[in-house]
Amino acid sequence: MSILVGTETKLVVSGLTGREGSFHGMNNRRYGTDLVAGVTPGKGGQDVEGVPIFDTVHDAVAETGANTSMIFVPPRFAADAILEAADAGVELVVCITEGIPVHDMLRVYTHLRRGTTRLIGPNCPGVLSPGKSNVGIIPAHFFSEGNVGLVSRSGTLTYQIGNTLAQRGFGNSSIVGIGGDPIAGSSFIEIVDLFERDPETELIVMCGEIGGEEEERTAEYIEANVEKPVVGYIAGFTAPPGKTMGHAGAIISGSKGTAQAKAEALEAKGVRVGRTPTQVADIAAEIVGAKV
């Protein structure tokens, strides 16, 4: 097992005819992802390396049975593309696009919460279930199948931590990047909950960063609901208040959202927090080692 994407995934990519969309879409296909369709309005009937292009997501779903959508369109069109995928009945939308206006995402988020479509992202690296399916831009060759579920707000930091874990012999059930924007489609709590219920996952690693209160709320949730061991990491101990550190969501306002506060909140609820990626791997090895 794995979460969110796997052997059942049938992928439609909005923006497959674009430079980035085709590069990563085809990369996903080479990995083994069942890429069934692309959508570009006005280009219906064409194909990209044999993958059929449709004018609408509705057509793509009707023709191919796509159940997962990846969004690779520019920020000003991305909210519309997410809504289109949801309206066409896709179960999971993974939005890679960075720079979507917050008010667009507020409306999209509120609407999706009233239906059944799950959104990952935006501004995220996607979801990888090693050996099964890759939807997004995560460089899959660093990761192998295993029992660590990894969830993160950041892309390259995920690769760094995943790689540090891999060097200790850990593989992954799934790797989920929820994105660095203030309004993310899925929260840490929801992904941690999926890992808790996934039989393949034995250990959960959660990489947060400064800004917001997600990590604090997740700490409460873990204490009350999660049996599996969770190891935490928080980036941004040295970040000054009032400055956005690259991600739109990564900003300390007043005394809220600091890395110190987040690490303490997690530790207070029994989640051990590594201060560096190396320490995260050390703790993971200790926990899993102790179980054996």
Next chain:
Amino acid sequence: MDLLEYQGKELFRGHGVPVPDGRPATTVAEAVEAAEALGYPVVVKAQVLIGGRGKAGGIKLAKTREEIEEHAGAILGMDIRGFTVHELYVERASDIAEEYYAAILLDRTAKRPMAMLSRMGGMDVEEIAANDPNAIVRVYVDPLLGFQDFQARRLAFDAGIAADVIRPAGAVLAKLYETFVKEDALLVEVNPLLVTTDREVVALDAKVTIDGNSLFRHPDTAAFRDVGSEDPQERMAKERGLTFVKLEGDIGILGNGAGLVMSTLDVVAQAGGRPANFLDAGGGSKAEAIVDAVEVILSNPNVRAVLFNIFGGITRCDEVARGLVTAFGQLEVNVPFVVRLEGTNDEEGRRILAEAELPNVHVEKTMDGAAERVVELAKAGAAVS
């Protein structure tokens, strides 16, 4: 993107939020001209992106031409908690009967807009909350329904504002919400929201933050960006499409991806070093971007050593290495570099660096090792100078 008071009020006017008449000014002569046109008495206000202007002497009442000359001259160029005053706002003085507080903001935790009202305006919102937590009333707004009349009434009654202004205050709240949505704001704060002696409800201040991602649909707001007040190094980085934040230390940092760069700053700090900047060269960094980044980092004279921490996913390590070699060819580099390349094409990247034999470039295999090395080199550099 934070707006100055007068810029925020310009947006307010466009959405029918009542504000006193006023004009911006950048010189004493302009301030006098504005005052004469508005009619005395006027209030002269320093336009800086920081609170506490009044206490710092940045807001003064002027009843005559002599007084406006004196106050405008004193406030222009004044330093208010680290911000130099370059602009003034001259506004017709208001007769104050009551001071309330109103705000619309994005609640990230609830992922909804929140409207707030308090009858205890005129002081800091943290101060209001500390004095009496019940003095601020809040409602969440459904972004698909918008701000409803009943919510305005509930806020007004629960906040306990004067009975005769409940309707006009509610109308102002609705217009503030319209401003929040139509202008793509993350925050719209009015403190104080004034009731005049004529019982009119007026926004006496405006604190507005606009979502930078939305500027493509707000060209007028984008033009508000005050490049003169930005740090020159941060401006240089922005022009080159790099995400850069200046910090206090002496170790220049470059990485790819915001989370990894934040993590790199932390690992350097743990090793006993002090980062000079946050610089995210972005995903898929090409050689050209690396040359730009090196130039931005080295434009800070405090930098004694530089750390490149790259984990290649989309970014290819060989591209980064080529960029670094080009940068050394084009720029005068007098400080040591520590380079850690891992991920896509890392071996090729390390081979390119080895062949180029760049002076004072140290290649490290791990993030921890690279951090320790750069801290050592920065300390050695500090000891020499």
